[in-house]
Every structure is written in structure tokens, then in C-alpha cells.
Amino acid sequence: MDNRPIGVFDSGIGGLTVVDALAKSMPLESILYVGDTARVPYGNKSKERIQQYACEITDWLIKQDCKLIVVACNTVSSLALKKIQEKFNIPIIGVIHPGVMAAIKVTKNNRVGVLGTIATIKSDSYGIALREQIPGIEVVGRACPLFVPLVEEGWVNGPIPENIALAYFDSIKESRIDTVILGCTHYPLLNSTIKKVLGETVSLVDSGVATADIVISVLNDLKLFSNAKSRSIKSFVTDSIDVFETLAKRFVDAPINSIEHIDIT
Amino acid sequence: MDNRPIGVFDSGIGGLTVVDALAKSMPLESILYVGDTARVPYGNKSKERIQQYACEITDWLIKQDCKLIVVACNTVSSLALKKIQEKFNIPIIGVIHPGVMAAIKVTKNNRVGVLGTIATIKSDSYGIALREQIPGIEVVGRACPLFVPLVEEGWVNGPIPENIALAYFDSIKESRIDTVILGCTHYPLLNSTIKKVLGETVSLVDSGVATADIVISVLNDLKLFSNAKSRSIKSFVTDSIDVFETLAKRFVDAPINSIEHIDIT
Numbered sequence: 001m002d003n004r005p006i007g008v009f010d011s012g013i014g015g016l017t018v019v020d021a022l023a024k025s026m027p028l029e030s031i032l033y034v035g036d037t038a039r040v041p042y043g044n045k046s047k048e049r050i051q052q053y054a055c056e057i058t059d060w061l062i063k064q065d066c067k068l069i070v071v072a073c074n075t076v077s078s079l080a081l082k083k084i085q086e087k088f089n090i091p092i093i094g095v096i097h098p099g100v101m102a103a104i105k106v107t108k109n110n111r112v113g114v115l116g117t118i119a120t121i122k123s124d125s126y127g128i129a130l131r132e133q134i135p136g137i138e139v140v141g142r143a144c145p146l147f148v149p150l151v152e153e154g155w156v157n158g159p160i161p162e163n164i165a166l167a168y169f170d171s172i173k174e175s176r177i178d179t180v181i182l183g184c185t186h187y188p189l190l191n192s193t194i195k196k197v198l199g200e201t202v203s204l205v206d207s208g209v210a211t212a213d214i215v216i217s218v219l220n221d222l223k224l225f226s227n228a229k230s231r232s233i234k235s236f237v238t239d240s241i242d243v244f245e246t247l248a249k250r251f252v253d254a255p256i257n258s259i260e261h262i263d264i265t
Numbered sequence: 266m267d268n269r270p271i272g273v274f275d276s277g278i279g280g281l282t283v284v285d286a287l288a289k290s291m292p293l294e295s296i297l298y299v300g301d302t303a304r305v306p307y308g309n310k311s312k313e314r315i316q317q318y319a320c321e322i323t324d325w326l327i328k329q330d331c332k333l334i335v336v337a338c339n340t341v342s343s344l345a346l347k348k349i350q351e352k353f354n355i356p357i358i359g360v361i362h363p364g365v366m367a368a369i370k371v372t373k374n375n376r377v378g379v380l381g382t383i384a385t386i387k388s389d390s391y392g393i394a395l396r397e398q399i400p401g402i403e404v405v406g407r408a409c410p411l412f413v414p415l416v417e418e419g420w421v422n423g424p425i426p427e428n429i430a431l432a433y434f435d436s437i438k439e440s441r442i443d444t445v446i447l448g449c450t451h452y453p454l455l456n457s458t459i460k461k462v463l464g465e466t467v468s469l470v471d472s473g474v475a476t477a478d479i480v481i482s483v484l485n486d487l488k489l490f491s492n493a494k495s496r497s498i499k500s501f502v503t504d505s506i507d508v509f510e511t512l513a514k515r516f517v518d519a520p521i522n523s524i525e526h527i528d529i530t
Contacts, residue, residue: 038310045303046505118508146414153410160432163425240311243383 002224005030005234006215007066009057012040013244014148014185015072016235016251018095018208022070023233023254025212026219030231032064033072036264038238041148042075043117054080056264058088067224070215071095072208074116074183078125091218098214099181099207100129104137106203107179111138113172113202115194116183118143126183140175144168144184151186152247157193165190165197172198181205189250232257238264267489270295270499271480272331274322277305278509279413279450280337281500281516283360286477287335288498288519291484295496297329301529303503306413307340308382319345321529323353332489335480336360337473339381339448343390356483363479364446364472365394369402371468372444376403378437378467380459381448383408391448405440409433409449416451417512422458430455430462437463446470454515497522503529 006026008019012035019033034057036042042050054076061069069092071077071084077094085092103112114126120143127139146164155161172180180202182188188206195204219225233256237244241259248256273284277300284298299322301307307315319341326334334357336342336349342359350357368377379391385408392404411429420426437445445467447453453471460469484490498521502509506524513521 038314039304040309041306049303049504145418146411146420149411149414155411155432160425160428163428167420167425239309239314243309 001227002067003030003226003228004065004067005032006068006070007032007034007061007064008070008072009034009036009061010073010185011036011042011075013037013247013251016248017185017188018070018072018211019233020252020254021206021208021212022215023252025216028226028228028231030226030228031233032061032066033233033235034061034262035235035237035244037244041117042073043119047079050076051080051083054084055087058084058092060262060264062088062090066090068093068215068218070211072185072211074120074185074207078120078123091222093211093214093218095185095207095211096125096129098210099183099205100126100133102210103130103179103181103205104133106205109176109178110134110136111140111175111177111179113175113177113180114139114141114183115144115147115168115180115187116141117148118145120183126181138175140172140177142168142172144187147184147190148186151189154250156190161190161193162197165193169197177202179203179205182207235259236262238262266492267332268295268491268493269330269332270297271333271335272297272299272326272329273335273337274299274301274326275338275450276301276307276340278302278512278516281513282450282453283335283337283473283476284498285517285519286471286473287480288517290477290481293491293493293496295491295493296498297326297331298498298500299326299527300500300502300509302509306382307338308384312344315341316345316348319349320352323349323357325527325529327353327355331355333358333480333483335476337450337476339385339450339472343385343388356487358476358479358483360450360472360476361390361394363475364448364470365391365398367475367478368395368444368446368470369398371470374441374443375399375401376405376440376442376444378440378442378445379404379406379448380409380412380433380445380452381406382413383410385448391446403440405437405442407433407437409452412449412455413451416454419515421455426455426458427462430458434462442467444468444470447472500524501527503527
């Protein structure tokens with residue numbers, strides 16, 4: 001048993017959908033969340049810079065005595081996961097591999113779509129990981145850069161997000177794909193719109209939910225589950241807490257016990 | 266006469282619309298542009314952080330021997346212009362005051378709309394500056410956070426940007442406004458869509474164009490015009506040049522002679 005918290009981090013607020021998935025499936029685990037809001041977004045930044053940010057935040061979370069780290073950011077998981085796994089002596093789980101394993105379970109025709117930021121799609125991390133599992137699997141990636149601001153605006157249903165999704169999903173729909181990975185932590189909030197536009201024949205894989213399943217199995221293997229009577233969820237942001245506080249409730253159903261500013265750089 | 270370059274900076278790529286306006290109205294002036302792409306966007310960051318960034322970039326431009334600095338960023342002009350004007354001994358021009366003076370010339374009914382990022386609208390900088398000029402003037406601000414990703418996606422015409430503009434302009438249209446300030450450097454690329462949705466009775470004020478007019482008059486007053494035979498436009502970005510290079514052509518018609526990476530922090 002280990003009652004220390006799970007550390008979770010993302011470039012901004014989106015990783016709270018992963019916190020939501022963790023909180024729902026593990027009601028006794030405390031969570032420390034870092035949103036690097038001073039430096040968001042990571043999606044248009046270089047690999048070297050993202051690796052530097054990831055090292056700084058991981059180091060901070062370890063100093064807060066976390067027992068396991070979840071990289072709740074597709075960009076960091078794509079570009080910096082290996083780097084921090086090599087550098088730090090603690091279990092670190094990204095969102096790419098869990099999403100890939102879940103998609104492979106779901107697809108029947110081995111045609112998988114991936115939605116994500118420009119950086120995630122450009123890196124082809126999901127494609128590479130999918131082909132490692134099933135050589136010859138067909139992967140169609142589509143960057144959807146308007147989805148994040150749509151979610152932050154709260155426009156997740158109705159004609160505006162539907163028309164944008166229609167424009168983005170042209171190539172996905174033509175490719176007779178049966179499974180689509182939501183490869184960005186903001187996207188689960190657009191779940192119903194994405195489902196509506198893609199149609200009932202396409203299954204959606206939420207990387208956050210898939211990641212929570214992997215975290216459960218790692219905690220189980222390493223005997224790191226908490227047996228605390230209650231748990232807390234604490235958020236830390238690198239810029240002002242105002243905007244974060246307003247938006248956070250949309251991303252995570254469980255109550256967030258505190259939101260604090262921290263300086264990591 | 267002074268053949269040193271004009272320094273221009275913005276949080277990212279948007280300030281190139283100001284470079285475009287400067288380049289068109291002053292064909293002999295060389296320009297050094299800094300896009301702080303490693304730390305973009307500024308719109309959701311705190312005042313203290315934006316002031317720190319503005320000082321660092323201004324200092325860098327002065328070290329490159331610029332004769333005058335244009336802050337081609339509404340967020341910096343709102344939150345950090347006074348700070349850098351006090352700190353550095355060089356003419357520094359923001360985009361708020363020129364936009365305000367142009368709007369006052371254009372409006373006939375003293376009802377002015379302002380479109381901008383969340384931070385610019387929240388700061389009410391345009392409103393404060395407008396009321397300083399005309400007490401009692403009616404100002405209606407509207408944050409349009411989807412406009413920047415729309416422009417960067419290249420979706421500047423057609424039903425998607427028009428429907429988004431329609432959703433944003435509800436309050437503007439109800440207020441019988443006759444003049445609207447484009448208070449974000451990306452927005453001039455949406456000019457025709459914004460015009461179409463607002464209708465012919467509303468005049469648009471491009472802060473970048475208004476700023477170029479003020480720069481001309483300052484260079485004239487201080488006898489700082491260039492008499493060089495040719496000029497150059499050089500861009501410097503704080504993150505990788507790839508994305509910047511692809512997008513830059515949409516923002517500025519004049520050829521950009523070079524794009525280089527710099528490290529300011």
C-alpha cells in the first residue's frame with residue numbers, strides 16, 4: 001500500500017480529462033496535477049524545448065513525493081516520454097501507448113484514425129506505435145487545431161463544432177475507418193459532436209480512459225494502491241489561476257480541492 | 266536621416282500584419298521582426314509575465330541597433346507599453362492608441378466595437394483609451410478566441426468563419442455600432458468575412474494600418490526616415506522556424522529576406 005499521490009501533468013488544462021478518468025476509476029487515489037499554463041501550448045514548440053519542460057515538471061512532481069507520474073499530454077508523450085523515463089527513477093506512463101492498445105482491441109478492419117494537435121499528428125507517434133503492434137495497419141491522422149479553442153469557448157455542440165468537424169473529417173470518412181483515437185486531452189469534451197459527425201459505425205477511443213486502465217494495472221503490479229480513507233485532488237498552474245479555475249469544472253467532475261500558482265522555471 | 270531598422274515585435278506571427286502595413290507605407294525602411302513563438306500566446310498570461318517578456322524582447326531589439334520599436338501586439342500594448350516606455354530610452358509605439366485615434370475619426374454616432382483576444386477585451390484597454398478621448402463614448406468589446414486559429418488554419422472565408430463571426434457579433438450588432446476596431450493582429454486576414462457579417466454600414470479600423478500612420482509621423486518629427494537604396498525585412502523567432510515560415514506569406518506581401526531562430530530567455 002502507498003498513500004502518496006499520483007502526479008499528472010499537461011501543457012495546460014486539457015490533462016484534467018485524464019484526471020477525470022483517473023478519479024472516476026480510482027476513488028481512493030490522491031492526485032497532484034500540474035498545468036503548465038505559462039507555457040501552453042506545447043503543440044507548436046520544438047522537441048528540445050518540450051523535453052526541457054517535461055524534465056522540469058517531472059522533477060517538481062517527484063519532489064512533491066508522487067509515487068507514479070502520468071504524462072497527460074499527447075505532445076509530451078510523443079516527444080519527451082523516453083527522455084524522462086530514462087532520466088527519472090519512478091514509473092512514468094504516457095497517453096500514446098494506452099490509446100494505441102485500446103484502439104487495437106476495438107478495430108475490426110485494422111483501419112484507425114487519429115485526431116490531435118498539429119505537433120502530435122506531424123510526429124506520427126500514434127501511427128508509429130500502431131504499426132509496431134500491427135504491421136500494415138492503416139492509420140489516417142488529422143490535425144484539428146480548432147477543437148481546443150472550441151472546447152475552451154464551451155462550443156461543444158451545435159452547428160459550429162459540427163461544421164468544423166465535418167471539414168476536418170473528410171479524409172477520415174473516405175478511408176472506411178472503424179476506430180478513431182482522440183489523441184488530444186481536450187477532445188473528449190467534443191465526444192458527442194465527433195460521434196455524430198463520424199456516425200455510429202465508428203468507435204471512439206479516449207486515450208485518457210485507456211491510460212487510467214493502464215495506471216490501475218501498474219499500481220496493482222507494484223502494490224502501490226492507496227488505502228486512504230479519503231483522497232484529494234490538487235491543481236498547480238504556472239500562470240495565474242483565474243482562467244484555469246473558470247474552465248476546470250468543465251473538464252473534471254470530481255471536486256478539485258485546491259488550485260495554486262507555482263513557479264517551475 | 267537614419268538607415269537603422271525599425272524593430273517590431275509580437276507574441277507570435279500575427280504582428281506580421283503590422284509589418285505588412287509598415288512595409289507598404291514606408292518602402293525604404295528596414296524592419297527587424299521578433300515573433301516570440303516559444304511563449305505564444307500571451308493572451309492568457311499574467312501582466313507581470315507579459316511585462317517581463319516585453320522587456321526582454323525590447324532589450325534585444327535595441328541591442329540590434331533599432332531606431333524605433335513598434336509593439337505589434339495588442340496584449341503587450343495593453344499591459345506592458347508604459348513599463349517599456351519608462352524603462353528604455355527609444356521611441357516605442359503600441360497599437361492601441363493609433364487604433365483608438367483612427368476609430369474616433371471614423372465614428373459618427375460615438376458607438377465603437379472592439380474585437381480582440383480574451384486578455385485584450387478583459388483589460389478594456391481600448392475602452393479606457395476611447396473614453397479618455399471622448400467621455401461618454403459607447404464601447405462594446407467582444408473576445409473572439411476562435412479567430413486566431415481560424416486564420417492560422419487558413420479558413421478566412423466561407424460558412425465556417427461566417428457562422429463563428431455571426432455568433433460572436435450578436436451583441437455588437439444589437440448595439441447600433443458604426444465602427445469596429447480589429448484589436449488583434451490576426452484579424453485583418455478575416456477582414457472580408459467580418460465586413461460581410463457586420464454589414465456595409467459598419468466601418469472597420471485596422472490597428473496595424475493606423476499604427477503605420479503614426480510611425481510615419483514620428484519618423485518625420487524626429488528626422489529618422491531612411492534614405493537607403495533598398496531595405497530588408499528580417500524575422501527572428503524564439504522557437505523553430507518551420508511553422509512560422511509556412512504561415513508568414515499569408516500575413517505579409519513584401520518578401521521576408523530571412524527567418525532565424527533566436528534565444529531570448
